[in-house]
Structures are given as C-alpha cells and as structure tokens.
Amino acid sequence: MKDILLQVNNLHAGIEGKEILKGIDLTVREGEVHAIMGPNGSGKSTLSEVLAGNPAFTVTEGTATLGGRDLLALSPEDRSHEGLFLSFQYPVEIPGVSMVNFMRAALNAKRKYFGEEPMSATDFLKLMRQKRAIVELDNKLASRSVNEGFSGGEKKRNEIFQMAVLEPRLSILDETDSGLDIDALRIVSGGVNKLRTDRNATIVITHYQRLLDYIKPDFVHVLYKGRIVRTGGPELALELEERGYDWLKD
Amino acid sequence: MNQNTPSGCPLADNPADRAADEASQVIEDVTGSDYKYGFTTDIDTDILPPGLSEEVVRFISKAKGEPDWLLDFRLKAFRHWLTLTPPKWAHLDIPDIDFQAISYYAAPKKKEGPKSMDEVDPQLIDTFNKLGIPLQEQQLLAGMAVDAVMDSVSVKTTHREKLAKMGIIFCSISEAVKDYPDLVRRYLGKVVPYTDNFYAALNSAVFSDGSFVYIPKGVRCPMELSTYFRINASGTGQFERTLIVADDDAYVSYLEGCTAPQRDENQLHAAIVEIIVEDRAEVKYSTVQNWYAGDAEGHGGVYNFVTKRGLCRGDHSKLSWTQVETGSAITWKYPGCILAGDDSVGEFYSVAVTRNRQQADTGTKMIHLGRNTRSTIVSKGISAGHSQNSYRGLVSVAPKAEGARNYTQCDSLLLSPHCGAHTFPYIDVKNDSAIVEHEATTSKISEDQLFYCNQRGIPTEEAVGLIVNGYAREVMNKLPMEFAVEAQKLLQISLEGSVG
Numbered sequence: 001m002k003d004i005l006l007q008v009n010n011l012h013a014g015i016e017g018k019e020i021l022k023g024i025d026l027t028v029r030e031g032e033v034h035a036i037m038g039p040n041g042s043g044k045s046t047l048s049e050v051l052a053g054n055p056a057f058t059v060t061e062g063t064a065t066l067g068g069r070d071l072l073a074l075s076p077e078d079r080s081h082e083g084l085f086l087s088f089q090y091p092v093e094i095p096g097v098s099m100v101n102f103m104r105a106a107l108n109a110k111r112k113y114f115g116e117e118p119m120s121a122t123d124f125l126k127l128m129r130q131k132r133a134i135v136e137l138d139n140k141l142a143s144r145s146v147n148e149g150f151s152g153g154e155k156k157r158n159e160i161f162q163m164a165v166l167e168p169r170l171s172i173l174d175e176t177d178s179g180l181d182i183d184a185l186r187i188v189s190g191g192v193n194k195l196r197t198d199r200n201a202t203i204v205i206t207h208y209q210r211l212l213d214y215i216k217p218d219f220v221h222v223l224y225k226g227r228i229v230r231t232g233g234p235e236l237a238l239e240l241e242e243r244g245y246d247w248l249k250d
Numbered sequence: 251m252n253q254n255t256p257s258g259c260p261l262a263d264n265p266a267d268r269a270a271d272e273a274s275q276v277i278e279d280v281t282g283s284d285y286k287y288g289f290t291t292d293i294d295t296d297i298l299p300p301g302l303s304e305e306v307v308r309f310i311s312k313a314k315g316e317p318d319w320l321l322d323f324r325l326k327a328f329r330h331w332l333t334l335t336p337p338k339w340a341h342l343d344i345p346d347i348d349f350q351a352i353s354y355y356a357a358p359k360k361k362e363g364p365k366s367m368d369e370v371d372p373q374l375i376d377t378f379n380k381l382g383i384p385l386q387e388q389q390l391l392a393g394m395a396v397d398a399v400m401d402s403v404s405v406k407t408t409h410r411e412k413l414a415k416m417g418i419i420f421c422s423i424s425e426a427v428k429d430y431p432d433l434v435r436r437y438l439g440k441v442v443p444y445t446d447n448f449y450a451a452l453n454s455a456v457f458s459d460g461s462f463v464y465i466p467k468g469v470r471c472p473m474e475l476s477t478y479f480r481i482n483a484s485g486t487g488q489f490e491r492t493l494i495v496a497d498d499d500a501y502v503s504y505l506e507g508c509t510a511p512q513r514d515e516n517q518l519h520a521a522i523v524e525i526i527v528e529d530r531a532e533v534k535y536s537t538v539q540n541w542y543a544g545d546a547e548g549h550g551g552v553y554n555f556v557t558k559r560g561l562c563r564g565d566h567s568k569l570s571w572t573q574v575e576t577g578s579a580i581t582w583k584y585p586g587c588i589l590a591g592d593d594s595v596g597e598f599y600s601v602a603v604t605r606n607r608q609q610a611d612t613g614t615k616m617i618h619l620g621r622n623t624r625s626t627i628v629s630k631g632i633s634a635g636h637s638q639n640s641y642r643g644l645v646s647v648a649p650k651a652e653g654a655r656n657y658t659q660c661d662s663l664l665l666s667p668h669c670g671a672h673t674f675p676y677i678d679v680k681n682d683s684a685i686v687e688h689e690a691t692t693s694k695i696s697e698d699q700l701f702y703c704n705q706r707g708i709p710t711e712e713a714v715g716l717i718v719n720g721y722a723r724e725v726m727n728k729l730p731m732e733f734a735v736e737a738q739k740l741l742q743i744s745l746e747g748s749v750g
Contacts, residue, residue, distance in 0.1 A: 052705050056697065076704035086705050092698045096720025105716055106706040113707070145720065162706060 002029040005201045006051075006071075006170055011062035013050045019060065020046045022226035028170065031198040035212055035237060036205045038223035039245045044205045045089060047223070048172045052086040053079050066170060080106075081113040083169030083200075087159040087176050094146035099158070102146045103128065103165055110166065131164040135191040153184035160191040171195075172203045177211040189214030209241035222248055298355040304328060307455050310355050314424050314458075319435060327444035327454030334448045340582055340611035341640040341672055347553065352487045352518055354456045413471070418502075419464040420475055423491055426462035433464055437495055441524040441561045441588070449520040449555040449582075453489045457522070460490035465500035465531070474730050476505040487518040494524070496531035498564060503534040505733055517542075519578075520555045529564030529591065534572070536729050538737050541577040546635075548607030551579025558585035559615075562594035562623075570597040571614065572728040574737040579608060584642065586615030589623035589651075596625040599725040603718075603741060604637030604669070613643035613674075618654035618684070627658040630722050632741075633669035640672040647684040654681060660690040663721055665714070715741070 006028040013021040020043045028034055038044055050057045051064060053076035064071040066082055074082065094102065107127075108118040119127070132142055135157040147155050156176050163171055173192065177185055192202065192215055204215055212220075212234065220236040221228045222245070229248055230236065298306065307328045311321040336347065413420050419430060426434050444454035461477045477492070496502055506523075519541060527533050535558075544551025554577075560569040571585040587596030598614035616625035625645065633639040639662070647654045662671035673690055695717050703713035719726070719738050726734050 052701075054701050056701075075709075076701065077707050077709050080705055080707035088702065088705075092696070092702045094699055094702070094717055094720055096723035097716050101716065102703075102706070102708075105708050105712060106703075109707040109709065109712065166706065 002031050002198070004028070004068075005030050005032075006064070006066055006203075008051075008064045009062055011047075011050070011064060012060045013046065013057050013062075014060065015046070015057050020057075020226055021050065023062070024223075024226070024228060026221070026228065028201045028203065030169075030201055031196075032219065033196070033202045033204065033215060033217045035217035035220045036203060036223055036228075037207065037220060037237065037240055042223045043226045044223050045174055048086055048174045048203070048205060051079075051172060052076060052084060077109065078113070080166070080168075081110050085163050085166055085168030085171045087156070087163060087171065087173040089174040089176075089178065091147045091150075091155045091159055093148045093150075095148050097146050099142045099144060099146055100128065103162065106162070107165060127165065131161055134164045134194050135160045136187050137161050152179035153181060153188075156180060156184065156188050157191070160188055160195075164191065164195055167195075167200075169200050170203070171200070172205065174205045175207065176204070177206055177208060185211065185214065209237045212237050224248060297353050300353045301350050302328075302352070302354055302456065306354055310456055310458065313355065314427070316427055317431060320427060320438075323439065323444070324455050327451050328456075330444055331448070331451035331455055334451055336448050337582075340642070341638065341674070342580055342582060342609050342611050343638075344553070344580060347518065349452070354487060354489070355458055413473075416469055416472070417466040418469060418471055419462065421462055423457075423460045423462045423493060426493075430462075430464070433495070434462065434493065437493055437524065437526055439524075441526060441559050442522050442557050446557060450522055450557045453491060453520050453522045453557070456487075457489045457491040460492045460521070461494075462492075463494040463502060463504065465496045465502045467497045468499045469497075470500070471502040474503050474505050476507070487520065489519075490521050492521070492523040494533060494535070495526045496528060496533045496567075498529040498531060500528070500531045501533075503730060504536070505730060506535070506537045507540075507733075507736075517552045518555070519552050521557070523556070523558040523585070525560035525569060527560060527562045527564060527567040527569050527591075527594075530566045531564055532568040532570075533560065534570045534730075535560070535585070536733055537571075537573040537575075538729075538733055538740065539573065539575045539577050539581070540740055542579075543577045543606065543608050544579040546606045548579065551608075552577065554578035554581045554583065556581075556583040558583060559588065560586070560596075561588045561590060562596060562620075563590050564594070565591040565620070566593045567591050568595040568597075570599070570728070572597075572599045572725065573601070573612075574722075574725070574729070574733075574740065575600070575602040575610060575612060576740045578610075581608075581610040581612050583612050584615055584644075586617065586644075587625065588617045588619065589625065589654075590619045591623075592620040593622045593624075594620055595623070598625075598627045598629070598643075599728045600629045601632065601722040601725045601737075601741070602630070602639055602641075603632045603634075604639040605634035605665075606637060607635070608637040610638070611640040611642055613641045615644040616646070616656060618645075618647040618651040618656070620651060622653040623651055624654070625656045627656070627660070628724060629658075629660045630725055631660075631662045631671050632665065632718055632722070633662065633671050634665035636666075636668045638670045638672070640670075640674060642674040642676075644676040644678070645686055645688075646676075646678040647681050647686070649680045651681050652683050654684040654686075656684075656686045658686075658688045660688070661721075662690075662692045663718065664692065664694050665718075 004027060008024050008026040011021055011024040012019060024047060036044055050059060059072055066084055069082060071079060104124055111118060128142060137157050141154060147158060150158060176188060180188060217234055220232050220234060222230040307324050311324055410420060442450050444451045463475055465471055494504060525533050541552035541554055562569050569587050575581055585598060589596050596616050602610045602612050604610045613629060614627055627643055629641045631639040631641055641660050645656045660673050664671055671692060675688055677686055679686055695714060699717055700710055700713055719741055722741060726737060729737055
C-alpha cells in the first residue's frame with residue numbers, strides 16, 4: 001500500500017463561534033484522487049480553507065497531518081512549502097502585481113524554505129513557459145496582473161498553472177469546475193491529469209459528476225452538515241447525479 | 251544607484267515588469283528596517299554658527315561671490331520673511347521651529363572647486379558610493395548626468411562637457427549665477443516669488459545651492475539629468491534651489507533623489523523648484539524622496555517644506571511631476587502647474603508612504619489659465635502605523651480657460667487601524683465649459699489577498715510589499731527605469747514591520 005499523505009482525524013472547525021466541520025475523518029494516500037461532494041453549505045469549502053490554514057477559521061478539535069507533519073501547527077505559507085496547494089473557488093484579484101512577479105515571489109519563497117538559492121531569471125522564464133503550456137495559458141495572460149480582468153475560465157486555468165509551477169504533493173481543487181464552459185473544463189482537467197504522479201494526490205471538491213468524467217476519482221466522499229456521511233468508489237458520484245443528496249440526509 | 255541594476259533580465263515583455271522583477275530581487279537582500287542611509291561622513295565642514303540675520307544673508311551671498319542684484323533679491327526676501335509666520339493650515343502637527351537655532355550655511359571645506367575627479371575628497375566620493383552613486387562610474391554611465399549636492403554646495407556635475415556641445419546648461423545654481431547671470435536673473439523667482447509663502451521667502455533669503463538647467467530651443471536632452479541631495483552636517487538646514495528652463499520645442503527629464511543621515515534632532519529642508527516650459531516644450535520632473543523619517547517614536551527626522559511649481563508658459567507645453575515620497579518626519583509639498591499657454595498639459599503622479607509617526611500633507615495645484623488646458627492628477631497615499639497622510643489638491647479654472655479639463659484620482663490605502671488618511675480637494679471653476687472629474691477611493695489590503703499570497707507560500711510582509719507596489723504601479727510606471735527600481739525597493743523597505 002502507498003504511504004499516507006494526508007491524515008485527518010475528528011476535525012472540528014468553525015468561524016466566528018459557529019461550528020461548521022463536526023468531526024471529519026479522511027485518509028489520502030499518494031497517487032490517489034479523492035472527490036468530495038455534497039450540497040451547498042455542507043462545509044466543503046471550509047474543509048479546504050481550514051486545511052490550507054485560513055486564519056478566519058478556528059480549529060476546535062482534532063488533528064491533521066501532511067506527510068506525517070502536524071499540519072495545524074504550520075503557518076499557511078509553510079503548509080504551502082510542505083506541498084499543500086489550494087485552487088480557490090474564487091481566486092482573488094491583486095491589482096498591479098504581475099503574474100510573473102507573483103509566481104517568482106512564490107517559487108523563491110519555497111526555495112528559500114528548503115535552503116535553496118533563488119531561481120535565476122532565465123531558468124524561471126523557461127519554467128513559466130513550460131508550465132503555461134500545460135493549461136494553454138498565453139504569454140499575455142501571464143504578464144497581466146494577478147487575476148485582474150480574467151474571465152472565470154481564465155482564473156481557473158491560472159490556478160492550475162500556479163499548481164503546475166509549485167508542484168504540490170497535495171492539491172485541493174475547490175469547485176474548479178464552477179463557471180467553466182466545456183472547453184475550459186477539458187483544458188483545466190487535462191492540466192490536472194498531466195500533473196498527476198504516483199507521489200502526489202488530489203482532492204477534488206465539486207457539485208457535479210461532470211468533472212469526474214475528466215478527473216477520475218479513486219474515492220468519492222459525501223459531506224453533509226460537517227460530516228462525511230458516505231464514502232464509496234466512482235459509482236457513488238453517478239448515483240448522486242441520479243438520485244440527488246436527499247437519500248443520504250437521514 | 252543605477253549601476254546596480256541588473257540588465258537584460260528577460261522576464262517580462264515591458265520595462266515596468268522588468269523593473270518590478272529587478273526590484274523584488276534586490277529586496278530579498280534587504281533585511282531589517284533600519285534606515286539604510288543613516289551614516290554620516292566625516293568631512294571637514296565650514297559651518298556658519300546658528301542664527302539668521304541680515305548679516306548671515308550678506309555672508310552667504312559674499313561667500314558665494316554673488317552680484318549685487320542677487321544680494322538684493324535675498325535681502326528683500328529676508329525682510330519679507332520677517333513679516334511672515336509659518337503656515338498652519340495643513341493637516342500637520344508641526345512643532346515650533348526655532349529658526350535662530352539653525353545654521354544656514356555648511357560647505358565642505360574646499361577652497362577651489364575640483365577640476366577633475368581626482369581632486370574630489372575621497373570621503374565625499376565614499377559617501378556617494380554608499381548612496382549608490384559613485385561619481386567616477388557615473389561619468390562612464392550612458393544616459394545620466396548627475397549634479398550631487400551635499401549640504402549646501404554642489405560637489406560635481408558630470409557629463410557637463412557632452413551636454414555643453416548641445417547648448418544644454420546643467421550646473422549648480424552658484425555656477426550659473428557666475429557664468430550665465432542674465433539667464434538666472436531673467437527666470438529666478440518668476441514662478442515662485444519670494445512672497446509666495448513663509449518657506450519660499452526663507453529659501454530665497456538663504457538658498458545655498460542647487461541645480462540649474464537650461465535646454466535651448468529645439469533640443470531634446472539625450473540623457474536623464476539627475477541631482478542627489480543629501481543633508482550631512484548636524485544642526486544645519488538645507489535650502490537648495492532648482493531652476494529649470496525648457497525653451498521652445500525642448501525636452502528634458504530631470505530626476506531628484508534625496509537622503510539624509512540618521513540624527514536625533516530634526517533637520518529643516520526648505521527647497522524651491524521653479525520650472526519654465528516654453529512653446530511645445532516638455533519637462534518631466536521625478537522625485538524619490540527618502541529623507542530620514544525619524545525613529546518609531548517620532549524622534550528626529552527631516553522637516554520637508556518644499557515649494558515646487560512649474561509655469562507652462564508656452565502653447566502646447568507640458569509639465570509632468572512624478573514623486574515617490576517615503577521619507578521625512580513631516581512633508582509639506584504641493585508641486586503645481588500653472589497652465590498659462592493654450593493647450594498646455596499638467597500632470598501629477600504621486601505615491602506618498604507614511605508610517606510610524608510620519609506626517610505628510612502633499613498634493614498639487616493645477617491652475618488652468620489658457621484655453622484647452624488639460625491636467626491629470628493621480629495620487630496614491632499609503633498609510634501605516636500611527637502616521638497621518640493627507641492629499642491636498644487645488645484645481646482652478648480661470649474665466650478665460652475655455653475647454654479646460656481635469657481628471658483627479660485620489661486613492662488611499664490603509665495598513666493599520668491607527669493611521670489616518672485624508673483628502674482635501676479644492677475645486678474652483680470659473681468657466682462653464684470646463685470638465686473637472688474627481689474620483690477617490692479608500693481601501694485596505696484584504697484578508698483574502700493576504701491569504702491568497704500566503705497559500706502560495708509568500709509570507710505576509712512580502713505579500714504586503716507586493717500588493718503595495720502593485721497598488722502604486724500606475725505611478726511607478728511613470729518613473730524613469732533607474733528610479734523605478736530604487737523607488738520600489740524603498741516602498742518595500744519602508745513598509746517592513748508595518749503590518750499587523
């Protein structure tokens with residue numbers, strides 16, 4: 001069996017005193033793809049934000065480890081360095097900051113964390129070019145300000161582009177399919193698939209089975225009212241598509 | 251300054267991106283938020299004892315071997331100054347300044363001006379090296395001519411011979427008084443008369459040195475002209491005076507950099523810049539101001555009271571001010587444009603950063619007199635700590651200024667809950683055909699933006715630097731390349747430790 005990458009035990013978390021996650025257990029091994037589905041407000045995005053360390057949320061109970069390290073003890077940037085990547089549902093705009101500068105700051109921060117020298121301009125440019133190709137992002141987009149004036153599809157492609165540059169061990173894709181037309185969906189999921197290895201893992205958060213036609217999950221979890229109420233194989237997603245969530249709500 | 255700029259960095263397609271990249275590279279080397287330029291130079295200095303009187307004015311004039319008309323100008327200014335009191339209308343808390351406790355003249359000891367680089371005091375050169383402007387290399391650097399003013403005397407002007415062949419005059423104002431008295435006399439005090447305000451009167455009485463630029467008709471100055479100001483001697487004031495004249499169809503881009511050593515007491519800086527722009531001529535004036543700002547509790551730092559104004563006298567003339575203000579304990583300055591010529595254009599692009607206990611009250615005046623005159627104002631205020639940051643701007647349209655247009659954009663970014671950002675726009679329109687627009691925003695760096703950066707591995711302080719530079723980019727892009735890198739570095743250094 002493959003090594004465990006992410007281990008979440010009895011995780012409780014909330015925002016402003018309101019508990020949203022009510023005891024999450026999740027084990028993700030290297031090479032695996034997990035899909036997390038569930039109705040609106042079930043805590044899917046909260047789970048991803050909490051794992052990434054968004055300070056707006058408070059963890060009240062439970063543990064989470066990434067590659068054996070206590071994830072909850074790390075700062076958001078160190079979680080990133082340790083290999084956690086979150087593709088945001090709503091990527092934020094940073095006016096005036098070019099993608100080039102942004103990614104360079106991100107990559108060099110990671111290298112610094114591992115005691116490496118900053119990447120030379122030439123090597124970095126080459127890397128950007130390579131990674132851009134994975135999500136068919138053109139040069140112009142990469143030199144524009146971070147997410148500013150990007151269409152919904154461009155923003156999501158831009159997220160996967162960043163993921164390609166940072167080469168995370170665990171990627172969490174939070175509703176990456178929302179707002180995507182069929183071409184963009186193909187490009188984005190194609191990018192995710194190209195980045196898959198037997199050493200990394202992906203958690204896909206989605207409402208729809210459609211994305212899972214492109215990114216094939218090994219496990220499907222249903223999150224409801226802050227708990228995982230059902231876990232199964234890919235067939236569970238098909239069943240959900242057909243029957244909705246109501247039959248799981250009891 | 252610019253020789254440290256790595257060249258040929260192929261990261262991005264446009265120079266601004268390239269500058270930003272270079273900047274972030276340099277920033278990584280910088281640690282600690284201590285004032286980087288806080289060293290003093292141990293050079294023999296002739297300092298006049300503190301105090302201001304008619305004798306002192308006469309002494310300064312005599313020491314510089316000035317003609318009678320200039321002494322007369324100084325004395326009139328001094329007598330007028332005696333009737334004035336310091337202005338109190340700005341949103342600034344200015345301690346009482348004892349003008350008799352300041353020394354009004356400090357010259358590095360040199361009987362004769364240096365004839366070549368070999369004659370320049372090695373320690374002085376070392377000072378400039380610390381500032382990143384080694385004069386020797388400046389000579390070789392293409393595209394830059396530097397006039398370095400330390401304390402009160404202009405030390406050395408580079409590239410002068412090359413410029414002279416084109417008829418361009420770039421020298422210290424003291425030399426200009428000697429060598430081109432008619433030109434200086436024709437223009438001095440014409441845009442900023444000594445009666446203009448308290449500090450203008452003071453400067454006119456005791457100004458020690460500064461730069462003089464004359465670009466003759468039809469000449470485009472082929473390089474950036476640059477002056478570095480530095481206050482060195484303790485307990486002295488600095489009163490430099492800059493006069494720039496662009497004759498018909500001329501063009502010049504002028505850069506002004508400022509630093510001062512770290513000292514416990516406050517130092518006074520009261521400068522005047524006058525610019526005259528004739529028919530179809532264009533002047534770009536860029537400032538990166540990094541005078542010592544005082545410590546975290548507000549002790550020490552430079553009081554920066556500056557009067558800068560340009561007269562777009564010619565038709566189709568253009569004057570553009572760009573300033574990045576990160577230093578000084580108190581900043582009081584309003585670079586303005588008098589748009590007298592028809593179709594003349596005035597621009598003001600400003601980034602003002604305040605932190606700790608710094609106070610800034612800065613902005614511009616756009617005076618529309620001619621027909622179809624246009625002005626643009628873009629002001630970006632960034633406040634941190636317990637600082638106070640005000641934009642104060644006047645847009646006035648005279649009765650005859652048919653078709654005048656102004657666009658003003660005034661943005662404030664707040665980085666702490668204790669700082670203040672204020673906007674004081676004055677609009678005075680006396681012609682019905684004028685179109686005057688004013689937009690203002692106040693924002694904070696959002697938690698979402700910071701978390702997004704953090705998630706990508708960028709620590710909060712660095713993220714703030716990135717976001718602030720992005721916020722100011724519209725203005726930074728107006729700076730010449732060499733300056734843009736320095737300015738971005740300054741922004742980042744200035745804000746270290748300001749978050750939270």
